[in-house]
Structure formats: structure tokens, C-alpha cells
Amino acid sequence: MTARYLPAEERRSVTVETVLALAAEQNPSEITTAAIAERMHLTQGALFRHFPSKEALWTAVMEWVAERLMQRIERAVADAPGPLAALRSMFLAHAGFVVEHPGVPRMMFGELQRAEASAPKRMAQALIRRYGERVRALLAAGQAAGEVAADIDLDAATTLFIGTIQGLVMQSLLAGEPERISREAPAVLALYLRAIRSHP
């Protein structure tokens, strides 16, 4: 149980985490400020002391996601001995992140669905682009090192990498159990590596 009166920064942080927790349970675009406040044992009005608007709160959530995900991925990549091993640990790091924070892919997809080019949507787009570039760079390095087949289409391999995670998320959405992701991730990763690896 958190204290009743929190310093502003801490309250903002708790709010962001609450939004992500709710996003794990329901359609993110249907999360109301009333629901957020209730979950935090706070009144609705208090939220607007810390965020000027709901969109600003959503932006803060996307910032949180971008920072944490990329940081986790860079750490995973840094320890890897080679490009292929880096892709492997990047995949598992991402999958682990999604299992810990099931609301994240749902928020991301929800934002991408939006029509207007709002700040949170642009942040979601920017994050996925940055992510894709990271994958692409590793794939290119893998080709240079001879670990990744020279004749594969890098754009397609990047799309497939992202889709691989998406497929896992979709399965967990179907079954309603996020743990399914950690269970199936290694087998799906093995298949992905089969697709891109150069053959002896």
C-alpha cells in the first residue's frame, strides 16, 4: 500500500504504472481517468494536478515504455558475443519485457491505430522505427560476420522479427495468459533463427 500523499514526481510515476496495469486488462483507448483514479485510490480531479490533460499522461506512458524497453534491449545486446547472439538476447529481452508489462504492446498497438498524429502516437511510431533500425543493424552485422545468410532481404527479416513478437502477443491475447509468451518464445525464436541463419 502506497502512502496517501505522494510527492509529485512519485505520483506521476505511480500513475503511469497504473495506466499500464489497466492496459493489461482492457482496451487502452477505453481506459478512463475515473478508472485510473479509482485504481490508485484517488479522486479523478487529483490526476489533473499532475498531468495537464489525458493526452499528456498518455505521452508520459509512451516515454516510460520507450526508455525502459530500449534500455533493457541495449543492455541485452551489449553482453552478446556476436550479432546472432545479440539478436537472440534482444528477442528474449523483449519477450521478457512484454511478459512483465503485458499492457505495453497493447498500448503501442492502440496508439498506432489512432487516426490523428497525436504526440503519443508519434512516440509509438518513433519507438518502433528505432527498434527496427536496431534489428536491421544487427542483421547487417550478422551478414558481414557470415552468421546471417547473405541473400536474405533485410527489410523482410526486420519485419519478421517484429512480427514474431507480435505473433506471441496475439497468442497471449487469445489465451488471456501472458505467461504463454515466455513458454513459447524459445521455440519461435529458434524458427526465426532458422529463417535467417547462413547454412554450413
Next chain:
Amino acid sequence: MTARYLPAEERRSVTVETVLALAAEQNPSEITTAAIAERMHLTQGALFRHFPSKEALWTAVMEWVAERLMQRIERAVADAPGPLAALRSMFLAHAGFVVEHPGVPRMMFGELQRAEASAPKRMAQALIRRYGERVRALLAAGQAAGEVAADIDLDAATTLFIGTIQGLVMQSLLAGEPERISREAPAVLALYLRAIRSHP
């Protein structure tokens, strides 16, 4: 331009197509009955002459999707000479369907995000399950025929197949151009086949 007074069945059909057209442009869960009516040059109230509730309309949309998609896929599979060729044409048929109806994957994902087990959500779940079973059956047949590697995990290969399409959809959402799917589909398919094919 459609006539002002349509027979009920035709009006229902036009309504479903209008919802899918709107879903291609905006977050499906933010589509209002007012927006649907406006697009059809009809008043809001008229919609409720043909559907008892918004949820009933959504159910009709999911019915439309399930029928059309599965029919298209079964036709594509039927003409194929073998399991691997069937998977190939299933993939391309699905990709083609999504390009023609970009609102479809967005509606599907939107429904899966929902918390409550509503009728349209259950239909979306049922469709994806049925789809997955179809893929699995083809993969199993492929293994029996020696076209698909015997040592791969069928569940993972099914998840990856669905994820492959998802990845393409994600890319098109990012770029905002559905045609991107048809352009990238063959290369991504080639990679998928590399992952599952048995090696000579």
C-alpha cells in the same frame, strides 16, 4: 451513389462495409454510430432500425470477416498442389485480403483487446483459432510429405505464421500505406518458408 431507400438486407450490408471502411482510417473502438451514419448519408436513428444495438452491428461485421476470409483462404488452399504450396497461397490470399480490407486486422485486434467476453470478441477469437488450426493442419501434412522439417515445433510455426502477417500489418500501420503489405509480402513469405522447410 447509393439510393436513398434501400431494402433492409442491403442496408445492413452497406452498414457493415461502412464500418470496415471507417476501421481502416481510425481506431475501431472509437467509431461512433454518428460517424457511421454520416458516412452513409443517413441519420443515426436509422441504424437502429437495422441493428438492435451497436454490439449487434459489430457482430455482423465479424461475421462478414469470418465468412469472407475463410472462404477466400479455403479457395486458395484448394488449388494448391501440396501442403507447402498451400501454405504459400494461404499466406498470399490472406495478405491480399488485408490489403483490400485494411480495416479487418484492426477490427480483429481491437476486439481481442476488449476485456469483456462480448459476442464480437468471441467471434474474433473463434476465427483466429480456426485459422490457426488450418495452418497447423497444413504444417502437419507438410511434415508427413517431407516438405516441412520434421523437427520443428508446430505450435511455434503456427504462431510464427500468424505473426508474419501481423508484422506486415504493423509495418503498414507505421507507414500508413496498406499497399506496403503486397510489396513486402513475398520476401517475408520466403523467409518464413526458409524457417520451416526441410533441407535437402
Next chain:
DNA sequence: AAAGTGAGTAAATGATTACTCACTTTATCC
């Protein structure tokens, strides 16, 4: 031409939404 039918209209309904604000409570520093 009168009666009936099916499709659409226009305005209302109550519920829900994000957001505001005058006021109260709390933590913290002197």
C-alpha cells in the same frame, strides 16, 4: 384513392466522458 408497410428523420434521453475549481488536508521547514 384509401389503407398499409417498410425505411428514414429529428429531437429527446440518460449515462458517461475529460476537465475545472473552491476548498480541505497533510508534510515539512523555520
Next chain:
DNA sequence: GGATAAAGTGAGTAATCATTTACTCACTTT
């Protein structure tokens, strides 16, 4: 231990939502 600024309350607001209803219109049947 009292002052004060920060944090939270609670009762608003206007806008928007799905749904309902009394009514009109175009057309067909009698």
C-alpha cells in the same frame, strides 16, 4: 508548534455517446 506550499477532495461543467420515440415519406396493395 505554527506557517505555508504542495497534494488531494468533491462537487461541479459542457460535450459526447448509444439508444428511444413520435413522426414523415415513398411506395405497394386493395
